[in-house]
Amino acid sequence: MGELEQDPRWRLYNQFRSGTWAPGGELMIETQARVVTGMERLRIDYPGRSIAIFSHGDPIKVALMHYLGMPTDFIHRLEVGPASVSVVRVEDWGAMVLKMNEAA
Numbered sequence: 001m002g003e004l005e006q007d008p009r010w011r012l013y014n015q016f017r018s019g020t021w022a023p024g025g026e027l028m029i030e031t032q033a034r035v036v037t038g039m040e041r042l043r044i045d046y047p048g049r050s051i052a053i054f055s056h057g058d059p060i061k062v063a064l065m066h067y068l069g070m071p072t073d074f075i076h077r078l079e080v081g082p083a084s085v086s087v088v089r090v091e092d093w094g095a096m097v098l099k100m101n102e103a104a
Contacts (some may be wrong), residue, residue: 018072028072032062039063043090060086067095 004010004023013020017028018077035055057080059092064080067088079101080086087099 012075016073017075022085028058028062031059032072035059035063036066039088039090055080064097064100065089067097073076 007023009020010024013022015054019027021027039053042053058075060080061075063070064078064086065072065074070077071083081101081103083104084101085099086097086101089096089098
């Protein structure tokens with residue numbers, strides 16, 4: 001992480017996630033679109049099924065933020081702990097966050 005801390009883009013990325021690319025990466029909104037699109041595809045491909053998705057914390061956070069209607073710039077307002085469990089019910093009518101950051 002030392003190399004990233006020296007990169008001025010890293011500080012800006014952590015202050016303005018919706019409009020700054022991660023050094024060598026993507027915009028957080030692109031991450032959010034990728035994760036949510038994948039979740040929606042799973043919903044269509046496996047109707048009525050429960051599906052477990054495993055990921056790093058930030059992709060989980062931005063998926064939750066999408067379904068909660070929060071902007072990605074608020075990413076530091078959510079905690080997603082290691083090995084925690086969040087549950088989102090995604091239906092044709094929309095989605096509901098049922099659990100967030102619960103101990104596994």
